[in-house]
Amino acid sequence: MLNSEDRSFLSVNLPFWEKLTASEQEQTVVYSYRTHYRKGVEVLSPGKECLGLLLVESGQLRAYITSEEGKQITLYRLLPLDVCMLTASCQIKNMNFDVTIETEKEITAFVIPTSFFHTLSEKNSAVKNFQLEMMAALFSEALWVLDQYVFGSAAERLANFLLEHSALQESDTLRLTHEYIANDLGTAREVVTRLLKHFSLSGLISLSRGSVTITDRAGLLAVGR
């Protein structure tokens, strides 16, 4: 059960909170809890029971798949205010691929336990819709990663472009329009916008109107190769 401060955090940041009935909101407050994990903890791993829906308050997590030989591919990162639904999806039919989600920094997060989350999602179609949208986002993200791994070039070029400009301007914050970057890279503005958004979701950069700030130089170097 959450205290009033935590309840108010949830009410502001849980995407479907407004669509819950008053009694569903009360139940959510009763069943949810706030928790803390150290760095390096697997909150989702093959064969492990599903924790529940996670709403990240602080810290950072990484979702990845692992090859037979133990190699990893990062799918996405979770940052403060991100919601993770995969940690509540173990029982979904057809979810038959193993994803691991690990804390990359220590985190605090709110957990809506799996069984209660599913009761909620069966009763309230807005919650089920949210699940479907999250699953669609995961599918899109997986395709994006696939595209980048197989076809590569655009993300690599953008990462290198940002690193070069940062070196040139001797600053982490670059004032650049998407149009300008697109022209320089010889790609479409939409591609640049999508890549920048992806970099931002991955915690590599932060975006504000008309500027890009590098927040994870090592990560960007890894993308640039």
Added chain:
Amino acid sequence: MLNSEDRSFLSVNLPFWEKLTASEQEQTVVYSYRTHYRKGVEVLSPGKECLGLLLVESGQLRAYITSEEGKQITLYRLLPLDVCMLTASCQIKNMNFDVTIETEKEITAFVIPTSFFHTLSEKNSAVKNFQLEMMAALFSEALWVLDQYVFGSAAERLANFLLEHSALQESDTLRLTHEYIANDLGTAREVVTRLLKHFSLSGLISLSRGSVTITDRAGLLAVGR
């Protein structure tokens, strides 16, 4: 509107038919239609309106993504009795990656138009659950393809193994247990089972108890490289 023969096809093969109310079944019969496409038609393509849920009666389709430079990655194939939900998913929030679905052979299929399908899915939670499960399957499939492209080896080895044994036995039908294949390839039986299922869903082989039949030799050669 479907005739009684088509209605009976739908009632047997539409996965959520039994979970529809009698009046929803009647509406589905009224709004759905049976259609035919020649080989090489894009039933889903970027920027095109969403046709609706497809239930394949005969023929074959291929779903793929395309790089900026026009290269393609096959995501999966649709065979008779398969249901395609992506062709009814254009309006789902967060579905922001372009997938093309093209007829590889001429097809006949039943179409439940997008707008009616969504009315159905809003009214009947079993339909929404079906959507969520299909989306989860797509996500899993995308991860599988990613795994194969990046890590490669297991599927390649299995394809080559099947082709070699087919040459050795001078037959398309091979009597082999998953255990036997796993031992030969030096991998886990579960991996072999998953790969065989994937090959089968992709139309490369057909499976029956204790035997594997090669149905698309060229496709298998492509996997084996």
